[in-house]
Amino acid sequence: MLLLERLIRLYAPHCCLGCGAENDVLMCESCRAVTPLVPSRCYRCRSVTREFAVCELCRKHTALRQVLVATHYEGVAKELLHKVKYERGRSGIVEMVELMAPLLHLLPQDAVFVPVPTATSRVRQRGYDQAVLLARAISREWGLDVADVLVRLGQAHQVGSNRRDRLLHLKDAFRTQRTARIRGAHVVLVDDVLTTGATIETAARVLKKAGAKRVDALIFSQAG
Numbered sequence: 033m034l035l036l037e038r039l040i041r042l043y044a045p046h047c048c049l050g051c052g053a054e055n056d057v058l059m060c061e062s063c064r065a066v067t068p069l070v071p072s073r074c075y076r077c078r079s080v081t082r083e084f085a086v087c088e089l090c091r092k093h094t095a096l097r098q099v100l101v102a103t104h105y106e107g108v109a110k111e112l113l114h115k116v117k118y119e120r121g122r123s124g125i126v127e128m129v130e131l132m133a134p135l136l137h138l139l140p141q142d143a144v145f146v147p148v149p150t151a152t153s154r155v156r157q158r159g160y161d162q163a164v165l166l167a168r169a170i171s172r173e174w175g176l177d178v179a180d181v182l183v184r185l186g187q188a189h190q191v192g193s194n195r196r197d198r199l200l201h202l203k204d205a206f207r208t209q210r211t212a213r214i215r216g217a218h219v220v221l222v223d224d225v226l227t228t229g230a231t232i233e234t235a236a237r238v239l240k241k242a243g244a245k246r247v248d249a250l251i252f253s254q255a256g
């Protein structure tokens with residue numbers, strides 16, 4: 033492939049991942065309209081609940097109260113996310129937000145969005161964090177605040193910390209910064225994909241400890 037062609041591929045609009053139509057977007061409106069959405073359910077056990085509430089039984093195991101999920105991690109939605117994450121297709125954030133938009137009316141107007149940060153090595157490779165971009169794009173659309181309160185910790189941060197910090201310094205854990213913005217607040221974690229739920233559950237615990245009144249989550253897709 034010619035260098036110029038590669039540059040154009042990198043920066044110029046792509047074809048629709050679903051139908052191949054050339055129309056400046058990674059997922060066209062028609063393909064978005066037929067993307068299967070996740071029904072309202074408990075994210076842990078998948079029993080049917082109202083407005084994506086965590087069911088009574090699962091509440092014993094998680095600090096999260098409501099986990100809104102837009103679509104399934106499969107098909108064109110999965111391809112779209114892969115483009116955004118691994119192929120520098122950051123324009124695809126717009127289509128991701130479109131798919132999440134029907135869920136936004138379930139959130140209170142005073143909620144604060146907190147992106148779930150991606151591991152820093154991956155962000156360095158790519159130059160951006162898709163969860164942060166997603167949270168910012170949704171907040172622009174919906175007029176809610178974003179607070180970059182969570183910091184992702186790797187294994188290399190274990191020196192010179194006290195006991196409490198060491199507990200938080202487990203692999204894939206988080207610490208918090210500038211927590212004044214979430215003290216007493218209704219926080220909504222924003223992430224791109226939900227697998228076991230361990231990441232958002234850890235993040236929710238950390239945010240509760242930092243003073244958040246309630247923690248929910250808004251996720252683009254759920255695997256499995």
Ligand SMILES: [Zn+2]
Nearest residue numbers: 048051060063
């Ligand atoms: Zn299409």
Ligand SMILES: [Zn+2]
Nearest residue numbers: 074077087090
């Ligand atoms: Zn449940």
